[in-house]
Amino acid sequence: xxxxxxxxxxxxxxxxxxxxxxxxxxxxxxxxxxxxxxxxxxxxxxxxxxxxxxxxxxxxxxxxxxxxxxxxxxxxxxxxxxxxxxxxxxxxxxxxxxxxxxxxxxxxxxxxxxxxxxxxxxxxxxxxxxxxxxxxxxxxxxxxxxxxxxxxxxxxxxxxxxxxxxxxxxxxxxxxxxxxxxxxxxxxxxxxxxxxxxxxxxxxxxxxxxxxxxxxxxxxxxxxxxxxxxxxxxxxxxxxxxxxxxxxxxxxxxxxxxxxxxxxxxxxxxxxxxxxxxxxxxxxxxxxxxxxxxxxxxxxxxxxxxx
Amino acid sequence: xxxxxxxxxxxxxxxxxxxxxxxxxxxxxxxxxxxxxxxxxxxxxxxxxxxxxxxxxxxxxxxxxxxxxxxxxxxxxxxxxxxxxxxxxxxxxxxxxxxxxxxxxxxxxxxxxxxxxxxxxxxxxxxxxxxxxxxxxxxxxxxxxxxxxxxxxxxxxxxxxxxxxxxxxxxxxxxxxxxxxxxxxxxxxxxxxxxxxxxxxxxxxxxxxxxxxxxxxxxxxxxxxxxxxxxxxxxxxxxxxxxxxxxxxxxxxxxxxxxxxxxxxxxxxxxxxxxxxxxxxxxxxxxxxxxxxxxxxxxxxxxxxxx
Numbered sequence: 001x002x003x004x005x006x007x008x009x010x011x012x013x014x015x016x017x018x019x020x021x022x023x024x025x026x027x028x029x030x031x032x033x034x035x036x037x038x039x040x041x042x043x044x045x046x047x048x049x050x051x052x053x054x055x056x057x058x059x060x061x062x063x064x065x066x067x068x069x070x071x072x073x074x075x076x077x078x079x080x081x082x083x084x085x086x087x088x089x090x091x092x093x094x095x096x097x098x099x100x101x102x103x104x105x106x107x108x109x110x111x112x113x114x115x116x117x118x119x120x121x122x123x124x125x126x127x128x129x130x131x132x133x134x135x136x137x138x139x140x141x142x143x144x145x146x147x148x149x150x151x152x153x154x155x156x157x158x159x160x161x162x163x164x165x166x167x168x169x170x171x172x173x174x175x176x177x178x179x180x181x182x183x184x185x186x187x188x189x190x191x192x193x194x195x196x197x198x199x200x201x202x203x204x205x206x207x208x209x210x211x212x213x214x215x216x217x218x219x220x221x222x223x224x225x226x227x228x229x230x231x232x233x234x235x236x237x238x239x240x241x242x243x244x245x246x247x248x249x250x251x252x253x254x255x256x257x258x259x260x261x262x263x264x265x266x267x268x269x270x271x272x273x274x275x276x277x278x279x280x281x282x283x284x285x286x287x288x289x290x291x292x293x294x295x296x297x298x299x300x301x302x303x304x305x306x307x
Numbered sequence: 308x309x310x311x312x313x314x315x316x317x318x319x320x321x322x323x324x325x326x327x328x329x330x331x332x333x334x335x336x337x338x339x340x341x342x343x344x345x346x347x348x349x350x351x352x353x354x355x356x357x358x359x360x361x362x363x364x365x366x367x368x369x370x371x372x373x374x375x376x377x378x379x380x381x382x383x384x385x386x387x388x389x390x391x392x393x394x395x396x397x398x399x400x401x402x403x404x405x406x407x408x409x410x411x412x413x414x415x416x417x418x419x420x421x422x423x424x425x426x427x428x429x430x431x432x433x434x435x436x437x438x439x440x441x442x443x444x445x446x447x448x449x450x451x452x453x454x455x456x457x458x459x460x461x462x463x464x465x466x467x468x469x470x471x472x473x474x475x476x477x478x479x480x481x482x483x484x485x486x487x488x489x490x491x492x493x494x495x496x497x498x499x500x501x502x503x504x505x506x507x508x509x510x511x512x513x514x515x516x517x518x519x520x521x522x523x524x525x526x527x528x529x530x531x532x533x534x535x536x537x538x539x540x541x542x543x544x545x546x547x548x549x550x551x552x553x554x555x556x557x558x559x560x561x562x563x564x565x566x567x568x569x570x571x572x573x574x575x576x577x578x579x580x581x582x583x584x585x586x587x588x589x590x591x592x593x594x595x596x597x598x599x600x601x602x603x604x605x606x607x608x609x610x611x612x613x614x
Contacts, residue, residue: 089491090491184396184397185533185534185535185536186532187532187533187534188534205515208512208515208516209515209516209527209529211532217605218532218605218606219605219606219607219609220529220532220606220607222516222527222529225493225494225518225525225527226492226494227492227494227495228492229492256609256610259609260609260610260611263609263611264611290613293611293613294613297611297613298524298525298526299525299526299527300526300527300607300608300609301607301608302526302563302566302567302570302607303563303567304567304570304571304600304604306597306600306601306604
């Protein structure tokens with residue numbers, strides 16, 4: 001069991017989907033990552049920033065889930081990062097309505113000294129310079145996982161490339177992999193991205209699952225076919241949290257174990273989309289997770305004799 | 308080993324992709340289905356129609372692959388069905404440039420008497436009335452597989468529904484499943500379609516793989532991630548041919564065996580897209596197929612202990 005450092009937003013989200021809408025609710029990449037990682041009882045620390053308007057009970061909840069919050073800065077006279085978005089009917093595209101950076105605009109991450117020796121680092125989607133600062137504060141991590149998005153490819157590519165050169169795993173979606181590599185074929189895109197630094201590339205395809213590429217290997221995990229996707233917000237972060245949480249717990253970074261980590265991440269993400277925000281993750285029993293892993297097995301496993 | 312009846316087009320195709328273009332080459336649903344099914348050395352019969360312009364050596368080729376062609380009518384003074392299409396840069400969308408029905412316009416299928424007792428029937432994409440005529444000529448088939456498309460949902464839905472009520476398996480793509488059922492969620496779409504008749508629904512998602520739904524079960528087979536998709540023409544038919552060919556060979560219509568059939572279909576389809584038209588299927592060694600099945604195993608199989 002390794003310690004896990006998580007950097008990312010802790011935020012308010014207001015979400016509208018074809019099924020309804022919320023007021024400001026708990027959100028943010030680090031929130032979802034932390035909640036997913038907590039399923040593995042890892043000793044995790046959330047490095048982030050919130051304003052004085054952030055509910056103390058949400059901080060307490062993260063602590064009760066086993067997350068250290070000494071690296072969660074509270075700017076008492078500031079406001080918490082706020083994002084608002086609306087999903088279209090297909091649930092695959094969303095329009096951002098509001099992005100108020102607030103306290104995030106001047107965020108300088110501080111990794112708690114007790115966590116500088118963590119072996120696993122999860123860099124949630126943030127400005128590449130913030131991600132780099134976290135890398136530089138770590139003693140000698142064994143596995144750094146990077147999540148990023150097209151926004152940083154458009155606005156801070158040089159900084160992003162420096163981060164990419166330093167990480168072991170990158171998780172991005174298919175369109176972002178194409179943009180970053182200039183290759184339409186995801187196989188070629190992954191190869192090019194691996195040349196930029198990472199040993200493993202995880203390409204997230206939303207409802208179409210996720211691909212894991214290693215040097216000479218590739219693995220595919222489908223998304224669980226669901227009757228209803230209620231709210232996709234946080235699914236990618238939940239996936240990343242399940243992935244790194246499992247790897248921090250097992251401390252085995254082989255391709256075989258990454259496959260298991262991908263399946264665990266996919267299983268947790270499949271819960272996330274069932275309710276608004278992180279609601280479903282907050283009340284998740286071991287038994288439910290176990291049953292869902294069993295569903296992933298039934299969904300994908302087959303017997304063909306090959307002599 | 309069961310006999311297999313295949314009804315579908317035998318045609319000329321002219322294809323343009325970002326990688327190049329062809330003159331009129333061999334095409335048609337029944338051609339791809341037959342070539343894929345021939346991998347399993349099944350005793351298959353192609354029921355179709357061509358014009359006097361159709362090359363005798365192509366008919367001979369189908370025979371050499373083990374296909375009975377006594378149900379392949381030759382209208383000497385007619386012209387073979389011709390389709391021409393152009394793929395866009397993403398290779399997922401194509402525009403139809405020409406559709407000359409020619410001899411297909413007055414096609415009345417005749418199942419050879421030696422094949423009326425076949426246990427497996429593959430109804431390739433054609434007018435539902437033609438598909439129904441084939442069903443009515445069969446003695447007592449154990450498995451009828453239907454392929455169809457949105458064109459018939461738009462133009463001949465009543466006839467199509469009658470066919471759907473009589474088949475065991477339907478294979479359609481995701482958009483067609485949504486159109487046919489009126490449900491966006493593929494899980495709900497499959498449930499509704501099963502209420503219309505079929506015991507199993509196969510939803511093809513192209514580069515995103517295929518889903519197999521049974522009463523209480525679901526299985527997912529990814530498409531093999533390829534460096535280059537050269538020409539997608541015939542991939543869906545090749546999938547269907549591999550699927551039914553494997554089932555005709557094994558005569559086991561359980562969900563477990565359907566899973567194997569789906570994997571075999573996916574493996575053969577992954578070859579089809581590597582070259583123009585059916586070229587790649589014509590020269591396919593057992594060893595190559597074996598290696599590709601192995602790739603599907605590596606791509607999807609994982610070990611997670613669930614107590």
